[in-house]
């Protein structure tokens with residue numbers, strides 16, 4: 511039975527999906543936003559969770575909270591597995607495995623992207639990437655556990671392995687992670703460890719291109735590399751990871767292949783569109799590109815399916831990069847298109863992207879920014895970066911909380927306040943390179959003594975603590 515109100519189902523509550531939902535706040539529609547997490551994740555600050563600067567809650571507000579004042583919208587926690595375009599139904603599984611059918615009049619798919627290992631899927635086992643809160647917490651546990659192990663280790667070779675961190679990919683995420691690892695090892699942790707000198711840590715940043723931050727201006731690239739090197743980061747350009755296992759990585763650069771013993775490899779090298787892009791392509795006869803993205807019309811609808819829109823990281827449109835601004839602007843735009851259609855008004859002009867520039871931090875109080883046609887580096891770039899990132903966080907509480915946490919961590923105490931790990935988490939991480947979500951079966955490194963009264967598997971504990 512058709513409902514009275516026009517039903518819009520939005521798949522994904524990330525940058526694209528949330529902006530589409532918000533864009534429909536004053537429209538005569540009923541919006542159901544379905545996401546496999548209960549939060550809107552501000553991915554650009556994930557690296558700060560991974561390095562103990564920010565707690566996850568500040569960058570991942572509950573979707574329900576975000577849309578609580580939008581009476582025409584509802585949030586559902588479910589995993590979408592089928593988009594039935596002929597019957598206009600989205601099929602999803604609830605957390606307990608129950609089947610949900612969500613009928614729609616208009617569908618917006620904004621399911622984002624995940625890691626791409628460029629045909630080396632087995633690397634995923636040894637070099638986790640960072641896309642979710644769980645990934646970031648897992649990396650943080652891993653990084654901190656390695657320093658703990660180095661403190662305990664009496665064998666210099668083993669200690670060196672624990673203190674060697676290899677980041678693969680020198681785009682903004684890789685640069686930001688490597689910079690913070692440098693800060694941790696060289697500036698924050700040395701005073702706290704007694705047996706090990708954390709300044710001995712070796713941080714390698716591998717990049718296949720000829721410069722770090724490949725899409726940025728050469729001046730900013732040079733500054734970034736120099737600043738990273740001042741933090742003790744070894745930058746290897748024209749270098750590709752070719753093999754890895756639990757204790758090492760082999761990469762090939764201009765001087766030939768080299769194998770380095772390490773317990774930590776972090777993947778920051780590539781992205782692949784959500785499998786829902788492929789599903790939509792198969793159902794509409796479209797072809798995805800090499801990154802698995804589906805092409806869309808200039809109003810973000812799918813060819814031959816005007817009632818289905820796809821936006822953000824999972825689409826290719828006007829060669830736009832897979833970053834937050836295109837997803838946000840497409841979301842807002844699609845909201846306007848749907849609103850006009852439902853009101854029987856003329857559609858807006860085709861989607862036009864407004865480039866607001868790009869920026870990345872390079873460790874503490876230093877960043878590069880390309881905005882307003884100008885290039886900024888150092889503290890000025892860092893202040894701009896901080897202002898913009900705070901502005902786009904959701905909710906004043908999160909903005910103020912983030913500013914306070916930054917001030918405390920970086921200006922007043924030179925510490926990282928969110929470094930909570932436990933024996934179980936450390937053990938869990940040290941026995942497997944896969945995050946809890948990606949493992950075939952729980953791995954129990956050591957049983958807790960019964961007297962401690964907790965029989966939960968370490969992987970479950972890891973999920974709860976944060």
Ligand SMILES: Cc1cc2nc3c(=O)[nH]c(=O)nc-3n(C[C@H](O)[C@H](O)[C@H](O)COP(=O)(O)OP(=O)(O)OC[C@H]3O[C@@H](n4cnc5c(N)ncnc54)[C@H](O)[C@@H]3O)c2cc1C
Pocket residue numbers: 521522523524525526527544545546547549550551552553554555556557588589590591620621622623640641682683784786821822823824832833834835837869
């Ligand atoms: C570590 C990292 C750092 C980044 N840094 C920057 C930066 O500094 N600046 C910048 O501009 N961009 C940055 N980006 C890129 C930016 O975050 C993305 O371009 C942006 O999030 C894309 O928005 P989206 O809506 O397409 O996807 P997302 O924001 O990823 O949202 C997709 C949503 O869909 C949900 N979903 C996926 N599949 C399903 C399913 N089957 N069922 C239900 N829900 C599903 C996901 O849970 C997610 O909430 C970064 C990305 C990462 C990972």
